[in-house]
Amino acid sequence: MTPPSDFLRAVEAVLFASDEPVSIDTIRAHVGQGDVREALEQLAQDYAGRGIELVRRGDRWLFQTAGDLAHLLRRQREEVRRLSRAATETLAIIAYHEPVTRAEIEAIRGVQISRGTLDVLMDAGWIRPTGRREVPGRPLTFGTTPAFLVHFGLESRRDLPGIEDLRAAGLLEPVDLAIEQLAVEKPDDDA
Amino acid sequence: MTPPSDFLRAVEAVLFASDEPVSIDTIRAHVGQGDVREALEQLAQDYAGRGIELVRRGDRWLFQTAGDLAHLLRRQREEVRRLSRAATETLAIIAYHEPVTRAEIEAIRGVQISRGTLDVLMDAGWIRPTGRREVPGRPLTFGTTPAFLVHFGLESRRDLPGIEDLRAAGLLEPVDLAIEQLAVEKPDDDA
Amino acid sequence: MSGEQLTLDLDGWEGPLDLLLSLARAQKVDLREISILALVEQYLVYVERARTLQLELAADYLVMAAWLAYLKSALLLPRDPEVEPDPEELALRLQLRLERLAAMREAGARLMARDRLGRDVFTRGAPEGLHTARTARWSAGIFDLMSAYGQVSARTRPVMHVVHDREVMTLDAAIARIAALIGTAIDWTAIERFLPDHAGPALRRSALASSFLAALELARQGRVELNQRAPFEPLYLRAPV
Numbered sequence: 001m002t003p004p005s006d007f008l009r010a011v012e013a014v015l016f017a018s019d020e021p022v023s024i025d026t027i028r029a030h031v032g033q034g035d036v037r038e039a040l041e042q043l044a045q046d047y048a049g050r051g052i053e054l055v056r057r058g059d060r061w062l063f064q065t066a067g068d069l070a071h072l073l074r075r076q077r078e079e080v081r082r083l084s085r086a087a088t089e090t091l092a093i094i095a096y097h098e099p100v101t102r103a104e105i106e107a108i109r110g111v112q113i114s115r116g117t118l119d120v121l122m123d124a125g126w127i128r129p130t131g132r133r134e135v136p137g138r139p140l141t142f143g144t145t146p147a148f149l150v151h152f153g154l155e156s157r158r159d160l161p162g163i164e165d166l167r168a169a170g171l172l173e174p175v176d177l178a179i180e181q182l183a184v185e186k187p188d189d190d191a
Numbered sequence: 192m193t194p195p196s197d198f199l200r201a202v203e204a205v206l207f208a209s210d211e212p213v214s215i216d217t218i219r220a221h222v223g224q225g226d227v228r229e230a231l232e233q234l235a236q237d238y239a240g241r242g243i244e245l246v247r248r249g250d251r252w253l254f255q256t257a258g259d260l261a262h263l264l265r266r267q268r269e270e271v272r273r274l275s276r277a278a279t280e281t282l283a284i285i286a287y288h289e290p291v292t293r294a295e296i297e298a299i300r301g302v303q304i305s306r307g308t309l310d311v312l313m314d315a316g317w318i319r320p321t322g323r324r325e326v327p328g329r330p331l332t333f334g335t336t337p338a339f340l341v342h343f344g345l346e347s348r349r350d351l352p353g354i355e356d357l358r359a360a361g362l363l364e365p366v367d368l369a370i371e372q373l374a375v376e377k378p379d380d381d382a
Numbered sequence: 383m384s385g386e387q388l389t390l391d392l393d394g395w396e397g398p399l400d401l402l403l404s405l406a407r408a409q410k411v412d413l414r415e416i417s418i419l420a421l422v423e424q425y426l427v428y429v430e431r432a433r434t435l436q437l438e439l440a441a442d443y444l445v446m447a448a449w450l451a452y453l454k455s456a457l458l459l460p461r462d463p464e465v466e467p468d469p470e471e472l473a474l475r476l477q478l479r480l481e482r483l484a485a486m487r488e489a490g491a492r493l494m495a496r497d498r499l500g501r502d503v504f505t506r507g508a509p510e511g512l513h514t515a516r517t518a519r520w521s522a523g524i525f526d527l528m529s530a531y532g533q534v535s536a537r538t539r540p541v542m543h544v545v546h547d548r549e550v551m552t553l554d555a556a557i558a559r560i561a562a563l564i565g566t567a568i569d570w571t572a573i574e575r576f577l578p579d580h581a582g583p584a585l586r587r588s589a590l591a592s593s594f595l596a597a598l599e600l601a602r603q604g605r606v607e608l609n610q611r612a613p614f615e616p617l618y619l620r621a622p623v
Contacts, residue, residue, distance in 0.1 A: 003240060004241055008242070009241060009257065009260060010242060011242070013257060013264070014242075014263060016243045016254070016256055017511060017512055018509060019505075019506075029268075029514075030263050030266050031263055050195055050200055051201060051202070051203030051204035051205075064499065064505050065207060067502055070497060072205065072221050073503075085396065088490035091490060091493065092487075092489040093486050108483060108486060109396065109397065110399025110483065151499045152496050153498065160493075161496075162488075162489065162492065169485075171481060171485045208504035208505075208506070255510070264510055264511070264513060265514075266513065267517055268517070269516075269518075270516055271518075271519050271520075272520055273520075273521055274520055274526070279526050280530045282527060283528070287531055300534055301538045314518070314520070315518075315519075315520035342522075343524045344524060357528060357531065
C-alpha cells in the first residue's frame with residue numbers, strides 16, 4: 001500500500017469502525033472536506049488481494065473478509081439460516097423481477113405461496129413491500145433491500161448472477177397474470 | 192505493503208473478524224501451520240501509519256482504529272431547537288430581574304421551574320450563576336451573559352423594553368383577560 | 383413404477399408446474415426443445431396412475447391435467463381457425479413458463495451459493511461504532527422574550543376585579559312572577575311575554591335567563607307546561623290543562 005494521506009486514513013478509520021455499511025454521506029459527515037469517492041477507490045486498490053477487502057453494496061461501503069478465506073473463518077455454529085426451497089425460489093423471483101406482487105410470484109412458481117414464506121424473507125431483512133400495483137385490488141409489490149445486497153455480496157441488482165442472460169432470453173418479462181391464470185388456475189370451461 | 196502471502200491474509204482476516212482480542216493459539220487454530228508471530232509482525236508493519244493499526248494487549252492481538260482518529264468516530268451534530276415556553280419565561284425573568292434566585296424566579300412566575308429549565312439556558316450560554324444571595328441557605332443568583340446580549344441583539348440590558356413599553360404594546364394583557372374583553376365588547380344580539 | 387415410489391414422488395412436488403418441469407428435465411434435452419406432446423402424455427399418465435392408486439391429488443394437479451388434456455386434443459386435431467387461442471401458441475407459452483421456473487430455481491441456487499455475509503465472509507468482529515452526538519443550538523427571539531415577560535407580569539400582577547352594580551332579576555322573583563302570570567294564560571304564550579315591560583336591555587337579559595330557569599322549575603313542579611318546536615325556536619308556556 002502507498003503511505004496514506006491523513007484524509008485516506010480518516011476514511012479508512014470510519015469504514016473500519018462502523019458496525020454497518022456506510023454511505024458516502026455518512027463518511028463525509030465524519031471526515032469533513034475531501035474527495036470521499038476517490039479515497040474509497042484508493043482504499044479498494046490498497047486492500048485488493050489482502051485478507052480483508054473494501055466492497056461496495058448498493059450505495060454503501062464496508063470492509064469484509066475475503067471470500068476465499070471462508071473455510072478458515074466459518075464459525076462452529078451455522079448462524080446463517082437455511083432457506084426452504086420455496087423461500088429460495090421466492091427470493092430469487094423477487095430479486096430478478098422486482099417490483100413483483102404475490103400473485104405474480106405464484107404465477108411463476110405455479111403454486112400458492114404459504115403465509116410464512118414472505119414473512120421469513122422479510123424477517124431476514126432481505127425483502128420489503130415497495131408499493132402497490134395499480135391494478136384492481138391494488139396488491140402490494142415486493143422488492144429487495146440494501147441488506148439483501150450486503151448479505152449476498154452484490155454491488156447492485158445488476159450483479160445478480162446471470163440476470164443479463166435471463167433478460168436477453170425474455171425470461172424476466174413482466175408476468176401476464178391474465179394469461180397465466182387462464183392457463184393454470186382456470187382452464188377454459190368450454191374446453 | 193508487500194503482496195501478502197495466503198498465510199498472512201488468513202491471519203489478517205481472523206484478526207479482523209474476531210469479536211475480541213485473539214491469542215496466537217486461537218489464530219493458529221484457525222489458520223493452521225505457519226509462523227503466526229512473524230505474520231503478526233509483518234501485519235503490524237503493513238498497517239503502521241494507516242487508519243487502523245494492529246496492536247498487542249498482553250498476549251492478545253487486535254485491530255483498532257488509530258488513536259489519533261478516534262475523534263472522527265464521534266461526530267457532533269448541531270440541531271436548532273426552539274426554547275420551551277417555561278424556558279423563555281425563565282430567561283425573561285432573569286433578564287429583567289437579575290441577579291435573581293431560583294426561588295425568586297418561581298415566585299415571579301407563580302410556577303415551579305423544573306431542574307432542566309435552568310440547565311437548558313446555561314447550555315445555551317445565555318445565563319450563568321452570578322453569586323449568592325446573603326440570606327439563609329445562601330442560594331445562587333443567576334444573571335445573563337454577554338452571549339445573551341449578542342443573541343438577542345441588545346447593546347445592554349437597559350435596551351430591554353420597560354413595563355410601560357410592554358403595556359403599550361399590548362403585551363401585558365393576559366390571554367384569558369383579553370378573551371373576556373372580547374366577549375363583553377360583542378353587542379348583545381338577542382337583548 | 384411401484385405405487386410406493388409414486389407416493390413419495392408426489393409428496394416432493396411443489397405444485398403441478400414443478401412436476402411438469404421434472405418430467406421435462408427427464409427428456410434430457412434443452413427446455414426449448416422438449417416435446418410438449420410427450421410431456422403432456424407423461425403428466426396425464428402420472429396423474430392417472432395416482433388416481434388408480436387412489437392417491438389424493440391436490441385440486442391444482444387435476445386442473446392442470448384438464449388443461450393439458452385440452453391442449454393435447456387441440457394440438458392433435460386439425461386446427462380450427464375459429465377457435466381461440468392457437469394451440470401452438472399455448473404450447474409455446476407452457477414451454478416458456480417451464481423455462482422461467484427453471485431459470486428462477488437455478489438463480490436461487492446460485493444466489494445461495496454466493497459468499498454470504500456471516501457464513502463465508504465476515505465484517506469486523508468488534509467495530510468501535512460510529513456515534514453522533516447531538517448538540518442543541520437554542521433559538522429564541524427578542525419578541526419571544528418580551529411577550530413571555532408580558533405574560534408572566536400579567537399573570538402574577540395583582541388584578542382588581544370590579545363588579546358593576548346592575549339591575550338583575552333573581553330566580554325567586556322570576557318564579558313568583560311567572561307563577562302569578564301563568565294563571566291567566568290559557569293559550570301558549572312566548573316566554574318573552576312574561577318579562578317586565580319597562581326593563582332596560584341589561585335587566586331584560588337577566589330576566590330572560592331567570593325566567594327560563596323559573597319555567598323549568600315550575601314545569602318540574604307540574605305548575606306549567608313548556609313547548610318548543612325545535613332548538614332555538616321560541617319557547618312557549620301555558621298553565622297545565
